[in-house]
Amino acid sequence: MRRSILSVGDWLALPVVAALIALCCAPLLILLAYSFFQVDFVTISHDLTLANYAKIAGSETYRSLIARAFGSALLVVALTAVIAYPVAWFIAKRVHAAKSTLLTLLLVPLYSGDLIRIFAWRVLLGAEGAINRSLMWLNVIDEPLSGLLFSPLATHIALTYNYLPFMVIGLWLAFESLDDRWLEAAADLGAPTHARFLRVILPLTVPGLVAGGLMVFVMVAGDYLTPQLLGGASGITIISAINDLFGTAFDWPLGSAIAWTMLSILMLCFGLGALAIRRSSLVAEDV
Amino acid sequence: MTSRSSRKLEGGGRSARPLLEAFKLTKTYGTVQAVRGVDFALSENSYVTLLGPSGCGKTSILRMIGGFESVSSGALSLDGNRLDETAANQRPINTVFQNYALFPHLSVLENVAFGLSYRDVAKSQIKALAMDALKTVQMEAMADRRPRQLSGGQQQRVALARAIVNEPRLLLLDEPLSALDRRMRKDMQIELKDLQRRLGMTFLHVTHDQEEAFALSDQIIVMRDGRIEQQGSPEAIYAQPETAYVADFIGGAACIPADVIVREETNVVLKSAFGTFTVPSVPSLSMGGKAVLCLRPEQVSVVQAEPEGKATLKARVVHQVYRGSDWLLECDCGDQIVQVLHRDTPPAVGDDVILAFDTSKVWAAAADPRVATLSETGAA
Numbered sequence: 001m002r003r004s005i006l007s008v009g010d011w012l013a014l015p016v017v018a019a020l021i022a023l024c025c026a027p028l029l030i031l032l033a034y035s036f037f038q039v040d041f042v043t044i045s046h047d048l049t050l051a052n053y054a055k056i057a058g059s060e061t062y063r064s065l066i067a068r069a070f071g072s073a074l075l076v077v078a079l080t081a082v083i084a085y086p087v088a089w090f091i092a093k094r095v096h097a098a099k100s101t102l103l104t105l106l107l108v109p110l111y112s113g114d115l116i117r118i119f120a121w122r123v124l125l126g127a128e129g130a131i132n133r134s135l136m137w138l139n140v141i142d143e144p145l146s147g148l149l150f151s152p153l154a155t156h157i158a159l160t161y162n163y164l165p166f167m168v169i170g171l172w173l174a175f176e177s178l179d180d181r182w183l184e185a186a187a188d189l190g191a192p193t194h195a196r197f198l199r200v201i202l203p204l205t206v207p208g209l210v211a212g213g214l215m216v217f218v219m220v221a222g223d224y225l226t227p228q229l230l231g232g233a234s235g236i237t238i239i240s241a242i243n244d245l246f247g248t249a250f251d252w253p254l255g256s257a258i259a260w261t262m263l264s265i266l267m268l269c270f271g272l273g274a275l276a277i278r279r280s281s282l283v284a285e286d287v
Numbered sequence: 288m289t290s291r292s293s294r295k296l297e298g299g300g301r302s303a304r305p306l307l308e309a310f311k312l313t314k315t316y317g318t319v320q321a322v323r324g325v326d327f328a329l330s331e332n333s334y335v336t337l338l339g340p341s342g343c344g345k346t347s348i349l350r351m352i353g354g355f356e357s358v359s360s361g362a363l364s365l366d367g368n369r370l371d372e373t374a375a376n377q378r379p380i381n382t383v384f385q386n387y388a389l390f391p392h393l394s395v396l397e398n399v400a401f402g403l404s405y406r407d408v409a410k411s412q413i414k415a416l417a418m419d420a421l422k423t424v425q426m427e428a429m430a431d432r433r434p435r436q437l438s439g440g441q442q443q444r445v446a447l448a449r450a451i452v453n454e455p456r457l458l459l460l461d462e463p464l465s466a467l468d469r470r471m472r473k474d475m476q477i478e479l480k481d482l483q484r485r486l487g488m489t490f491l492h493v494t495h496d497q498e499e500a501f502a503l504s505d506q507i508i509v510m511r512d513g514r515i516e517q518q519g520s521p522e523a524i525y526a527q528p529e530t531a532y533v534a535d536f537i538g539g540a541a542c543i544p545a546d547v548i549v550r551e552e553t554n555v556v557l558k559s560a561f562g563t564f565t566v567p568s569v570p571s572l573s574m575g576g577k578a579v580l581c582l583r584p585e586q587v588s589v590v591q592a593e594p595e596g597k598a599t600l601k602a603r604v605v606h607q608v609y610r611g612s613d614w615l616l617e618c619d620c621g622d623q624i625v626q627v628l629h630r631d632t633p634p635a636v637g638d639d640v641i642l643a644f645d646t647s648k649v650w651a652a653a654a655d656p657r658v659a660t661l662s663e664t665g666a667a
Contacts, residue, residue: 184388185388185389185449186390186401187374187375188353188375188376188381188382188402189401189402189405190453191401191405192376203392204390204392
């Protein structure tokens, strides 16, 4: 009986799985194929070549843009981790009745849309913005700070703010499954406070840190709007370069090659992250 | 690390001073008093059980001794030093937790070695000591496994090794056998008692299972509603229960309500709805007081004719349970159920029988205020 229900499920799932494969994987494979083609004046020649990848490896500009994208992503991961860690602990361990309220509040900004959040930061950070006005009113500064908006600082503040909820959710799940008895056991065995953190809490929340970190990392590396609208001169990113290549520059093959380079690096990061979670033993297979 | 200095085991070093003392120990959660000012003392090299139903405060006492709960009022002392002001990680006490609380990210060996890194032990010694502890509980073959790869009984042993490797002055066990199946529980009871004897350590064990308490303990502390109902050896608690509650909770004695009409040296004369009996009693009973006559199943027998020198009750068999070596009969004496252990072919359910007991072998305990009101209405 159970078996037949399962096989009915298989048949029902089949079209969905097929559609997912067709709609997700096929475009990526087309993109992969394009990355081995080349532009010949206004047409695309279909002779296979590695020239696009060679161009990326040889170009100082593309290399540094890619490095900057992942550097930014790492920085934002680190910032969100530091901020989210105590928040996640608080929600999981100190709040009882208001837990779902707090988690919902945490997600509310995500419902408001990227542009609204980005323009909210413009209002805060601009020359006539709330921060500059307050500081002037308090006589801390005589003229508006110009470096606040249209700078890497503004970009990273907004990115950290934008993706913080994902890190909090990842860590919150890890803290929820952290049994208080492990901490009692560690204290019972003589471990002082810092050792309880380093030897018990930290290793047991690593899966949450990795899961949250991967989400933030991938989303920041692919974020296009935030640097464009808040970064000013620093707003040129590898993603905006891909955009230009597919648009005005009409070099789809090179754009595809850069996209696939980014994708490969991200997949490598995902693989390493998955490996780290598996090795952390919390999801180890039972014997 | 003040009191964790000596590494050698001192099995015979008994002193007059008790190992652990509790003075008016109280725990309050909000408005609920979980522990209501209890006094007790544990001596060196003994196996002591805190026995009581859930919610009686036994776990709160254990957690206060371990340092996981603060003491609301009163005090604890260990070896004459104030204990309740010491942080949990500074106490020379280790705990075997109810669900073992083994660290899932560490191997069995790393779990056992965890506590040693905070003690005065050379780094090169740690692995050898942890392996020794694992050998003590026959788990050395599992040293490289992760806790989740072990069965409940194996995890139990590792938790035990992790605690005793630190050679605590006092080992706390919080319902350690409750997650095991019945057979495994019996085996572990024998092993725990053996281990306590071999190590010469004091074990304080919390349980709600009176059979377990009897199998293990030198001393039993029976708790109820945050107070100690009786403390003593298993024999004393079984044979001379002080209150109807203890008589009922330990071994399920039938408690027949009665009034004390005469107080003799060690005996009292009780007047009950079933007659007047002269029986040994707790010293606290006095003339005019309320008492219960405790009849244990093995003290009562079914007789054909009225025997000499024995008291009798008329009853009807209402239920029988076959238990392999004997039958347990439930007999109704008129608003009072008395259980009888019967060896031969038993009378049928519904038969009228005569029950007899030797008045010098049974016991009178103090009436329980709550039980008394119930049975008085029944007897009237």
